[in-house]
Amino acid sequence: MRKLLTGGAIIIAVILVLLGLKTYLVQAQDNQQHSDKVLDFYNWGDYIDPDLLVKFTKETGYQVNYNTFDSNEAMFTKIKQGGTSYDLTVPSDYTVNKMIQANLLEPLDYNRLVGMNNYYPRLLNQTFDPQNRYSIPYFWGTLGILYNKKVISASSVAHWNNLWDSKFKDQILLVDSARDILGMTLVSQAKSMNDQSTADLAAAQGKLTSLMPNVKAIVADELKMYMAQGEANIGITYSGEAAQAMAKNPDLAYQVPSEGSNEWFDNFVIPRNARHKDAAYAFINFMNQPQNAAQNAKYIGYATPNQKAYELLPKSVQNNRQFYPSQVTLDKLEVYQNLGQKWTEKYNDAFLEFKMTKR
CATH class of the missing domain: 3.40.190.10 (Periplasmic binding protein-like II)
Known part of the structure; x- marks a missing residue:
């Protein structure tokens, strides 16, 4: 009788193990299905x-x-x-x-x-x-100039070259982007934003370095916040970032310089x-x-x-x-091309050297 009981207990134990295994497999399957969602x-x-x-x-x-x-x-x-x-x-x-x-x-x-x-x-x-x-x-969107229209007129920032005017000393925020900031400088010299000329890039770097007295800071996403708070009068940034800043500060306006920019x-x-x-x-x-x-x-x-x-x-x-x-503006915009590793590094190195000149 004890043997029979022992055998029965074993059978029950096996059944319980199998039931437990089935429950585990169902739960695992449910978890897998959940993880796939x-x-x-x-x-x-x-x-x-x-x-x-x-x-x-x-x-x-x-x-x-x-x-x-x-x-x-x-x-x-x-x-x-x-x-x-x-x-x-x-x-x-x-x-x-x-x-x-x-x-x-x-x-x-x-x-x-x-x-x-x-x-x-x-x-x-x-x-x-x-x-x-x-x-x-x-x-x-576009790359352009965000400015405080209570302090600065639209005509005074209608061109990229206007940024080099000494009256803007310590008033400009730049987005921290090699392609964009070197790109705007190249356009100011009637060059392509996708330029792959060593001489042109060197000239752009030299001109950009001369902008440094007018640069208040080189920043990232916080640029829109600084502009909205009135920390600077000019910001070089993207259209969407400009829109967010303008929504918080009605004194701000945005425009793309007439000679062209990045789309x-x-x-x-x-x-x-x-x-x-x-x-x-x-x-x-x-x-x-x-x-x-x-x-x-x-x-x-x-x-x-x-x-x-x-x-x-x-x-x-x-x-x-x-x-x-407008179509007139769109016709003067350039889309960035993949420059490849060599030229990407050249742009990045030029921009880094420019940033290192910041006092």
Whole structure:
């Protein structure tokens, strides 16, 4: 009898173990399914309306893990190293091309995309990604001059060369970007922002160094805050950053110098090592919806490439030529090209040497 009881106990124990194993496997499967309902999103800081992330999760069930970077170079390095997997990120134009060449991006499956007919044709098929095989525009804009119109007239900063006027001593904030600041200097010398001449770059560096007495500081994202607070009278920055500063300080205005500037594009791309590609496509489709793109444009202040979203914006925004430039201005804008490692290093070195002259 004891043997029978012992055998029965063994059978019961085995059943319990099997039941426990089944429960564990079900839980593991549930956890795996839950972990698949994730979007690992790598974006610039303060570059999406957080309410849209909440709305996306509510509508799709995907939880968003949101991480930020402060430069294209930092983002590129992190993606290339591959230690962390991201499903979606937002490089600028020339960096898209750089990532394509480094085989870091997943070609887009247009059968999985919805709403692509909402985009302005002019903003698609750019040279950094012909036929948009790897990227879709997120925002676009310009590089220009943000200024305090109570102190400075529009005509006094109508040209890049005006910045070198001694009356602006210690009044200018520069965005901390080699391509942008050397680019504006090259344009002031009637050169291309994509110039690859050693002599031209040296001349630009020399001229830029002579601007230093007028430079109050070289800063990053905080430039818009400083301008809004009246810490400086002039800031060289991006149109969207200018819009955010102007929203906080009505004394500010923004313009693109008449000789031309940079037209930039920030873009959605899916890294090749993305683990949740369904989530990435779901989010792109979500942001392709005009009402979501319009909400994001109003929050961020940058120009939307989504024509249907543009039509939902207030007329005051649609007609604002500071942020949706006229064709005359557009014709004088340049998109940054991927200069390659050699020339990227030359620009970075020239800019670093310039920054080292700051007193």
